[in-house]
Amino acid sequence: MYQVHKRGVVEYEAHCSRVLRMLRYPRYIYTTKALYGDTGELIIEELLLNGKMTMSAVVKKVADRLTETVEDGKTMDYAEVSNTFMQLADTRFVQRCPMVHTPENSDTGPPPPAPNLVINEKDMYLVPKLSLIGKGKRRRSSDEDAAGEPKAKRPKHPTDNKEPIPDDGIYWQANLDRFHQHFRDQAIVSAVANRMDQTSSEIVRAMLRMSEVTTSSDAPFTQPLSSNEIFRSLPVGYNISKQVLDQYLTLLADDPLEFVGKSGDSGGGMYVINFCKALASLATATLESVIQERFGSRCARIFRLVLQKKHLEQKQVEDFAMIPAKEAKDMLYKMLSENFISLQEIPKTPDHAPSRTFYLYTVNILSAARMLLHRCYKSVTNLIERRQFETKENKRLLEKSQRVEAIIASVQATGAEEAQLQEIEEMITAPERQQLETLKRNVNKLDASEIQVDETIFLLESYIESTMKRQ
Amino acid sequence: MAGNKGRGRASYTFNIEAVGFGRGEKLPDVVVKPPPLFPDTDYKPVPLKTGESEDYMLALKQELRGTMKRKPYFIEKPEEKPDIERYSKKYMQTYKEEWIPDWRRLPREMMPRKKCRKDLKSKNAQGTDKVSSLINAADVLKKIEELEKKGDGEKSDEENEEKEGSKEKSKDGEDEDNEDAEQEDDDEEELEEENDYVNSYFEDGDDFGVDSDDNMDEATY
Numbered sequence: 235m236y237q238v239h240k241r242g243v244v245e246y247e248a249h250c251s252r253v254l255r256m257l258r259y260p261r262y263i264y265t266t267k268a269l270y271g272d273t274g275e276l277i278i279e280e281l282l283l284n285g286k287m288t289m290s291a292v293v294k295k296v297a298d299r300l301t302e303t304v305e306d307g308k309t310m311d312y313a314e315v316s317n318t319f320m321q322l323a324d325t326r327f328v329q330r331c332p333m334v335h336t337p338e339n340s341d342t343g344p345p346p347p348a349p350n351l352v353i354n355e356k357d358m359y360l361v362p363k364l365s366l367i368g369k370g371k372r373r374r375s376s377d378e379d380a381a382g383e384p385k386a387k388r389p390k391h392p393t394d395n396k397e398p399i400p401d402d403g404i405y406w407q408a409n410l411d412r413f414h415q416h417f418r419d420q421a422i423v424s425a426v427a428n429r430m431d432q433t434s435s436e437i438v439r440a441m442l443r444m445s446e447v448t449t450s451s452d453a454p455f456t457q458p459l460s461s462n463e464i465f466r467s468l469p470v471g472y473n474i475s476k477q478v479l480d481q482y483l484t485l486l487a488d489d490p491l492e493f494v495g496k497s498g499d500s501g502g503g504m505y506v507i508n509f510c511k512a513l514a515s516l517a518t519a520t521l522e523s524v525i526q527e528r529f530g531s532r533c534a535r536i537f538r539l540v541l542q543k544k545h546l547e548q549k550q551v552e553d554f555a556m557i558p559a560k561e562a563k564d565m566l567y568k569m570l571s572e573n574f575i576s577l578q579e580i581p582k583t584p585d586h587a588p589s590r591t592f593y594l595y596t597v598n599i600l601s602a603a604r605m606l607l608h609r610c611y612k613s614v615t616n617l618i619e620r621r622q623f624e625t626k627e628n629k630r631l632l633e634k635s636q637r638v639e640a641i642i643a644s645v646q647a648t649g650a651e652e653a654q655l656q657e658i659e660e661m662i663t664a665p666e667r668q669q670l671e672t673l674k675r676n677v678n679k680l681d682a683s684e685i686q687v688d689e690t691i692f693l694l695e696s697y698i699e700s701t702m703k704r705q
Numbered sequence: 706m707a708g709n710k711g712r713g714r715a716s717y718t719f720n721i722e723a724v725g726f727g728r729g730e731k732l733p734d735v736v737v738k739p740p741p742l743f744p745d746t747d748y749k750p751v752p753l754k755t756g757e758s759e760d761y762m763l764a765l766k767q768e769l770r771g772t773m774k775r776k777p778y779f780i781e782k783p784e785e786k787p788d789i790e791r792y793s794k795k796y797m798q799t800y801k802e803e804w805i806p807d808w809r810r811l812p813r814e815m816m817p818r819k820k821c822r823k824d825l826k827s828k829n830a831q832g833t834d835k836v837s838s839l840i841n842a843a844d845v846l847k848k849i850e851e852l853e854k855k856g857d858g859e860k861s862d863e864e865n866e867e868k869e870g871s872k873e874k875s876k877d878g879e880d881e882d883n884e885d886a887e888q889e890d891d892d893e894e895e896l897e898e899e900n901d902y903v904n905s906y907f908e909d910g911d912d913f914g915v916d917s918d919d920n921m922d923e924a925t926y
Binding site: 259260261263264267279283284285527528529530678679681682683684685686 | 746753758762766772
């Protein structure tokens, strides 16, 4: 990411938040797989790995990859891939990159040291009219690379065509904000399902689907939807009567969590989904769950108590929570030391004498969320560090096992008997095999933990972002 | 007054009851060493989620890691030369894909010079596996050059004018690459002149040349 400074020097900037998104790549790709199948999955994967690509390049690559996985004789048609690409553009999962801006008076004065990239809002999802005809090409099987297998020469690129690409200069990238919107909606729907029942979550899902394209991703709530509209857009086969729907909606609107709010009475009742409140509730639930797992359920009870009553004195905490004084005191201090709870001073006298001041315990969700987010980042760092350490420690063993696998593969290809294979396999001794197993298990655990911590990171980041965007 | 009561006796400035310790109760021990690095936790962590989607994402992640290492955008840290060049290293090199960036979208100064290696990276936020986007040799070199250019103040304006001048002169029929190479060559010459360390002053130390002779049995005087 660069920018031209006034003095004519180009300044470069590293976008740390964008780098952190890389943790989330598997989730993006898996989501696309669930929504648009293998084709969509590969499109997004290619776009994420290459940053930005022209549509024709993406279609070609994805068709080639799909052709390899399909059985012999069949090939993947470009048209199918193009269709999926257009679907992704329609639902805004991919968007166009800013284009080079060429001012009309480009011949006066020298060209700028760095191009100026701009994009028009309405062009962002405009798919160029391409007629991509062709089929995916299957690579020769000898070019497939096994991990670490030495290659005699570079793999040949399938027909590097020198003809001009029709959509040259029009690049596409994955629209991460749209994915985040999707994750957020998913989180809300599953929260409602956990709290109430399947039907209410379906209703909320329908409402969210209707507002997908009408609401921008950082709006505090959706457009008001009338109960009639909701009824019409419920999924087919979900036969609940209009009355039951109304009852559900009222129930949702009255719920103290305030996910759904009622904004008017026209059209059978206008309802909105309140994103700010929803995200705040999700963040709070995350905090509560962390406290419960770390300090125990009694501590969680105290936490919820202070959250509910906003400000409490030490004595009041003991009374309300019905926990003996000593334990309550201990737990409060533990939480205080970890900054989940904070103290608020209310002086009785102007000189703030400690003996004549009220000390109240209170919970500030935003600052606690920020603190927890910071801890999450640290956890991810630790996980990555440990994984790299483990891999480095066992580097020699890993390389050996890779070599043995390669040997086995090549021997098998040329036809070999059982005895030979067994001999080769014994090149790795049993304790070494054990070591490899343990290593693999540990690395997998660390990787899976990274992915899961990232889920928490997503929730907390969304919440913090939503509080910052408020006018 | 209340202040005199505490003379000669331990007392606290705040109401000890409010904090929760009774009068005369034993206070907790003073901590004299830092807390342990991995303290025991009372509550063990919840096990990880398992399921089809988690397994799939795990496999995806590991696959992505491997694929990214082979991308042309992934620039590896140049390793220090090990003492012995291992034979196996020749066969373990990963082959990167070829890639030519779209120069219209990038600042001009990133264009490589004629004699240097190709495959310089373009945008920062892509392709690198971990958070080490700006920290690699190619970029460090470029930064140093930029800084040197910047530090000259007026010199940089001169350079710009030079570039414009040479561009107008050689506009007809010359390759853009050649143009840049010429300008870069000019810049290089300038840079070398400004170098504080003149190359001819390099004095061979006592150890220079001795290491290459492995069979030196005689002692050095």
